Amino acid sequence: MFESKAGILYIAGIGFFVLAFVSNALVPALMYNDLPEQTVEELINSNLRYQFEDLARRYPDSFKEAYGESPGGEAEHDAWWNEKCAEALRYGRKLYVGEGCWHCHSQFVRPVSNEEQRWGPVSRSAEYQNELQRPVMFGTRRVGPDLSREGGRRSNDWHTVHFFRPLDLSEGSPMPEYPWFFDGSPDKPNARGLAIITYVQWLGSWQESYPYYEDYVPSRERPEEEEDAEADNEDAAAEDDA
Numbered sequence: 130m131f132e133s134k135a136g137i138l139y140i141a142g143i144g145f146f147v148l149a150f151v152s153n154a155l156v157p158a159l160m161y162n163d164l165p166e167q168t169v170e171e172l173i174n175s176n177l178r179y180q181f182e183d184l185a186r187r188y189p190d191s192f193k194e195a196y197g198e199s200p201g202g203e204a205e206h207d208a209w210w211n212e213k214c215a216e217a218l219r220y221g222r223k224l225y226v227g228e229g230c231w232h233c234h235s236q237f238v239r240p241v242s243n244e245e246q247r248w249g250p251v252s253r254s255a256e257y258q259n260e261l262q263r264p265v266m267f268g269t270r271r272v273g274p275d276l277s278r279e280g281g282r283r284s285n286d287w288h289t290v291h292f293f294r295p296l297d298l299s300e301g302s303p304m305p306e307y308p309w310f311f312d313g314s315p316d317k318p319n320a321r322g323l324a325i326i327t328y329v330q331w332l333g334s335w336q337e338s339y340p341y342y343e344d345y346v347p348s349r350e351r352p353e354e355e356e357d358a359e360a361d362n363e364d365a366a367a368e369d370d371a
């Protein structure tokens with residue numbers, strides 16, 4: 130067999146296949162086997178809680194119908210919000226899979242093609258070590274934008290209108306309408322609508338560079354930056370005067 134070139138190439142071909150399998154599948158599987166996987170409850174953070182409570186403020190009737198009302202008492206109150214938020218996340222992920230959102234949206238910012246500038250920080254492997262990424266939602270196609278940093282990029286009411294009728298917000302959008310996320314109009318999201326919005330607001334909510342808008346004050350307030358911004362404005366005004 131080793132007398133012919135074909136024989137050598139044949140053995141080499143199988144050899145490289147085995148090597149690739151060992152280095153790309155077996156070794157990582159063994160290395161990361163014991164790494165704890167985060168549960169949904171552990172994934173809840175203050176940015177996400179802000180968005181979830183914001184849904185309750187904006188759509189009180191819909192929210193009450195889907196999740197009921199928070200009990201009194203501060204400790205119970207907090208536990209209740211976390212529990213409902215986890216419920217929404219699990220259901221939202223189910224919808225994301227079932228509705229085939231992953232046919233059109235990826236959840237992976239690659240370290241190439243300046244993707245960092247378009248979507249935000251490049252994805253890290255640790256971000257996928259959790260219950261909501263089983264199976265991982267990398268996606269293979271990008272008809273629409275990557276969603277791994279979608280949390281906080283848009284407000285909840287933007288999302289309701291967009292899911293109800295994408296064309297109202299994005300000219301020529303090929304994204305389907307999701308009327309079954311609502312009870313007839315965009316200001317009445319049902320349990321599905323509330324869950325899918327919670328899910329998209331979760332994506333990237335763990336990032337340091339979480340964006341914010343409207344009256345949202347992030348948990349890590351940034352008074353220094355604000356002062357800088359004011360100083361810059363004054364400088365600019367002084368320049369204008371000159």
Ligand code: HEC
Nearest residue numbers: 228229230233272273274282283295299302303304305329
């Ligand atoms: C046929 C492909 C397609 C499917 C299926 C689809 N989308 Fe989209 N989506 C798009 C395109 C294209 C855009 C960009 C234009 C726009 O904003 O509508 C978009 C935009 C978005 C945005 C706004 C991103 C931003 O900040 O600009 C979100 C959020 C989103 N999609 C979530 C979803 C979710 C969740 C689902 C499943 C329920 C879904 N999409 C299904 C194609 C799709």
